[in-house]
Amino acid sequence: MKSSAGVWCAALGVIAAVAITAAAVAGGVSGHEGARAETAAKKITICLLPKKKGLPYFTTCAKGAEEAAKELGNVELIYDGPTDGSPEKAAGMVDRWALQKVDVIAVSPNDPEVLGQAMKKARQKGVHIITWDADAAPDAREFMVNQATGRDIGYALVDTMAKDIGGAEPEGEVAIITATLTAANQNEWIKHMKERLGKYPKLTLVAVKPSNEDQRLAFQVTQDLLKAHPKLKGIFGISSVAFPGAAEAVKQSGRSGAVLVTGLATPNDMKAYVHDGTVRSVVLWNTGDLGYLTVRAAAALASGTLKAGDHELDAGRLGTKKIEGDQILLGQILVFTKDNIDDFDF
Amino acid sequence: MKRVLGQRPAAVRDGGAGARAPARRSLMLAGILILVIGVVSAVNPAFASLRNLGDLLVQSAPVIIVGCGMTLVVLTGEIDISVGSLLGLLAALMGVFASPQHWGLPTAVVIGLTLAVGTGAGLLNGLLVTVGRVPSIIATLAMLTILRGVTEFIMGGRWITDLPPGIRALGTGGALGVPWCLWVAAAVVGVSVVIARRTPLGLRLYAVGGNAEAAGLARISTARVRIFAFMLLGLLTAVAALVAVPQQSVVESGIGVGFELVVVTAVVVGGTAIRGGTGGIAGTVLAALLLGSIRTALVFLNFGETATYWERGIQGGFILAAVLVDHLVAARQGSGGRFIGAAA
Amino acid sequence: MLHEGVIALLLILVMVLAAWLEPGFISVGAQLELSTHAFELALLALPMTFIIIAGGIDLSAGSTMALASVTLGLLHQAGTPLWLASAAAVSVGAAAGAVNGIFVSAVRIHPLIVTLATLAAYRGLAEGISLGRPVSGFPEGFQWIGAGTVLGVPVPVLVLIVAVMVAGVVLSRTVAGHWVYTIGGNELAARHCGVPVGRVQFGLYTLSGMAAGLAGVVFAARRNTAKADIGAGIELEVITAVVLGGVSIFGGRGTITGTVLGVALIHELRELVGWHWRRDELILIVIGVILVGSVLLNNLASRRRA
Structure with a gap:
């Protein structure tokens, strides 16, 4: 008796799984059928x-x-x-x-x-x-x-940060939270960011850390950076996953406004941080x-x-x-x- | 026959010297952990600050919570590599349940539903493994890809950015100045240790993993014990999702990618035999903390930009070294290959 | 044999479905062109079949692939002739596999643990020596290995056909192949029967590393780039294909024919779903369901017979 009940349970589980999949497939099909008609x-x-x-x-x-x-x-x-x-x-x-x-x-x-x-x-x-x-x-x-271009983006990020930090000669330590260490686009931007940082001699780049497309890791790395580099003034979150993670870490550390976060993201994802002052500027296009x-x-x-x-x-x-x-x-x-x-x- | 891998229960693995292995492993891990904290603090005192140690605990909490469940599953001789995808699915569902733009359910209902789905997923894994007789690594490998695909469907290319305050409080709030996730992690560790050490069920977990055939002869329902372990793991994954995901403001579809590897590594480095039967919660907890502290330590040591590129290599080398050293120590003590259950 | 039959039937069903939905998909030209997509998967699946039949597992294949490709890239950049750089890359792959082999056979740590650690370590090593940078700009002649064709058949596919035949013969017709089954069936008994268990295991993991090295070289030739993030996660796809092909994860059972069928099924499913439904997330669900479904079906059938 017991084992037959088990078999039924398993059968039900499988049927449920198949049903979910079928529903998913149907959803996928109907999405295209209209366009094909x-x-x-x-x-x-x-x-x-x-x-x-x-x-x-x-x-x-x-x-x-x-x-x-x-x-x-x-x-x-x-x-x-x-x-x-x-x-x-x-x-x-x-x-x-x-x-x-x-x-x-x-x-x-x-x-x-x-x-x-x-x-x-x-x-x-x-x-x-x-x-x-x-x-x-x-x-x-x-x-x-x-x-x-990569150059436009890199320059815009650095210029925005410099403007947010303010002063005739913006000063302080900055760090970059990137996507992965091998991400081609991000590496291109970082190259141009470093180039542009030359224009601001008192902004020093102290770390480039990967977040492996993981918001939680971006959050943790930012927490670590905030403590390891107490003089940190700014953090660039240069992937749409790293940016909110970095902003959240700064916010939770209570240093919103003292440590500025900027980066690339769609405005809807960052609105809350812009309004509470953790992020002054979000760089993107329409x-x-x-x-x-x-x-x-x-x-x-x-x-x-x-x-x-x-x-x-x-x-x-x-x-x-x-x-x-x-x-x-x-x-x-x-x-x-x-x-x-x-x-x-x- | 229902092992993760390998052929038979290791020929020699019973009582005696074997019982010492997990304790020795925990001692070694605790020693390394203290050493790491000591050395890094000497270089950069900020590492030893209460705040940093607290953050370290918070960062490791999800690995500890899920690791406890995983330890119990591995003790029975099974494995579950779908926990990362399940975490992602639960995060997405929690977001959909809670977000006012979607279902907008009250917090208590969201918690209940998330826990139910997590437990249900664990039940499905358990049934596939026991009733369906699908090897656990295969069943959960399939679940790993299926659940990730389902998560992408649910999210549909959007993120959930409007978690209500009630849910956010689970991640950002706390009691007595300690975040909820640490209270929860402590409770989970406590309950898991009690289950493993002090209940008949715990004995059965070890028995099923140690020698399923003998356990069968002793009239232990090995299927029920294993289903229970999988369900508990699913439940704990939901618990981890509830306390860890709301720490962030955004729920995205990639949450939990690769998480299963971190958890399995913590369990294995923690000294639980991959073939079941020996090991324990304490080792997993210490290993989770140690693995978490190494990544943080590398930030505090600040070797410069080039060193960043070696971080993953250092972590991998460290895991290999830890396993190797423990193995060699075990061999010298004449209990060769015990914890990892070396082939025959 | 039963399982292979089920998979072959599934494969036929998929192709019939394809013919019905998308006649263009099953044309020879399209199939030949798409076949290159499965190269890494198929090449890595061959040694994985041996390893799993012998009761082991190798999770580090994807990372080894990256390590080899980065080696090739850096040597090429330093001006080493490409044939030498390629040989060095395959050797590095073999060495990485040999390290796994030593830990498994001599130190006797469970392969899941060894390769879980080297999965991280080799990827990290590749990232470290390359500093995350890609190397590209390989000469035309070298790219022929990856992108060229002989009589319309892509070169990687020819390499694969040879590899499949060699693997098939070794596994089913030689003493070494017999040893692999014996070890997987019962390692203790195999030792008592005088099977050189350690040497066979060492050889298998070295071979797996070598295949991963070769995959890394062909990848560089095919995509004209060598970098540290290639092959991420491919180990799980490989294991999926091998198990789908009827190789028992407990060891002792399986054939190259089954693996080839498993690889073909995954490959065709992936391409067809991508071709017709154009939803990447759907592919994940379909492959997962097929994997668990095929094992369930097989269990059900064998229970009925028993």
Whole structure:
């Protein structure tokens, strides 16, 4: 009797697991079915690849991208990326989409080399490739939708920190909490941050620590840094996971305002810290606009209205956007502060 | 037959010298811990501050809480590598339950539901292992990927940033100046030690792990004991989620990635035999503290930027060294390979 | 044999489903191109099959891969000829495996514990010597190893076919293969029967390291980059594939055929879900369910027969 009851329990458990999965699959299917149903004559399929799926930063970009796709009407938008941020998996997706003969693949490369190889191969198959958010080698793509170069970001972060610390010659120790030690984008920014720190001789960088994309670890490392370096004036949290972790550690140590935290994140995730004074400035750009512009550019490229050598792009609600060389420029980096952060909702 | 790995219960592993192994391990770990704290404090006195030692405890609390449950599971000869993904799922569910933008349930209900889901996941693991006869490392490996995928679905690319104050208080509040997570960790350690040492159930845990066939002959329901251990581990993972996740303002989908490795490492370095039967809570707790202190110590020693790149290497080397030294000491004492249950 | 049958059936089902949903997916061209995605998984699964049959496990394969690729990159940067740098990288992989082997066979610490420690240590070593920086810019000739084709078949796949055949023959037709099963079946008995248990174990872990080293070199050639974070988490995928293929995690049972089927099933599932549903998180769920489902199904079937 007992063992048969056990078997039933197990069977129920398995059925529950299968049901959950089936529901998940059904959810996944229905999400795409709608997009597939409409068959226009000149349909353009655009794939939008984020560095890591599941980050609100990219989700908000995708929202803008969907908006553009809807406006254009003849665009089928596919948004997918590795949930663990693995560049190899992302490259695998580029390979698959190229085989499916989509029209344009817009890539935000988490590793320019690994993705670059796949992008070149896809180009050889006649698929249009552009980059957005981050760039790869020039011969791997046709255009880049550029919201900010690594240099712009690095400089903006350091300048923002210097301004927040204040004074004619900002002074004090600063530290960087990065994503992982091997993160290509972050390492690029750090290089330019160090370069820019040269302009502020009294700001000294005392540590660059990894948070391994773990908010809790960013929190702990910041706690450690605050104690190990009592003269610390500023902390850069340069991944969207490290930033809130670092801010929370400063807040809980009771040193909000005395130790300033800045970094890159979507404003909604940081509003509370900006209002309580732990964070004075959040550096970013309008992510929805970035996704929107990317899809606009991709569609123009596929339909032939955008060609190499063009100097302007009609970008719908964003007006006309300038193209410098192969860089389609989104515009200014935004700095969110107490005064303006509530005006943004993304 | 239901071992984690390996073929049979180690030929020689019973009473006698074996009972000394966990105690020796705990003593050694405590010694190293004191040594690390002493040396680092000599270089940078800030390390020995009460505040830092307190933070060290808080940082290790989730590993200690889940480690207690894991120790009991490993004692029965099983393993659960899904705890990291389960922690992530529970964090996401807790966020969805509590967030006013989603379900907005009262705090008590959120706590109850989270604990229930955690225990349920443990039950599912236990059933797969006992009734379904799936080796625990396989069953929980499957759960590791499934639960992570489900978590991504639930979060849908969004984070939860509006945990209500009642839930945040679980992570940031405390009593008598001590954060809740430490009270909870202390209680969990206490209860686990009592279960393992003072109850018939504890005896059964050791018996099932020591020799499942003999335990079967002695009419111990090995299945029930193991299901209990898995359920307890699931419950404790939920407890860890409740006190640790609200320490942060943001619930994201990547919480708990790699956490299972930290917990299993703490259990193993703590001297619990991977094949079950010997070991104990004290070793796990000390190992969790030691592993936590090494990472912090490297920040305080401040070797410079280059050294940052060697931190993971130093940690890995340290684990290897700890296991090796203990093994060699054990061999010299003539109880060779006891704690790790060396092959036959 | 039963388990292999179940997996083969599942594989056929997946392909039929694919043919129905996405005719383009099952074309030879697409399959050949996608096959390179499974290279690391398949190459590492071969030695893992041996190790698990012998009652062990190796969690450090992904980290060893990174260590080897970083070695290659740094030597290349320092001006070492690429063939020599590649040989050195494979040797470093073998040495890393040998260290695991010594701890398991001579010191006799449980392999799960040894490789859990070296999983962290080797990754850390790779990060330390490379300071987290990638090396790229390998010459065209070298990239051929990873990206070239012979008669339309990618070079890594050819390497793999040879490796599978060698592994299959060694495991099923040689004394060494027989020893592996004997050790996994009952180590104590194997020792009494005069099987050189220590030497076999040492050899297996060294081989595993060597395969990981080779995977690291091919990775560098394929992606034109050598860095310390490659192969993270691949060990769990490899174990999933091997177990899915019917190798008993307790040792003593399993075949190369099964492993190949397991790898193929995981690979095709992953590619198909990515191709059709385009939701990365779904892949995790599907693979997990298939893994636990296949073992459950097998248990159920064998219980009925018994």
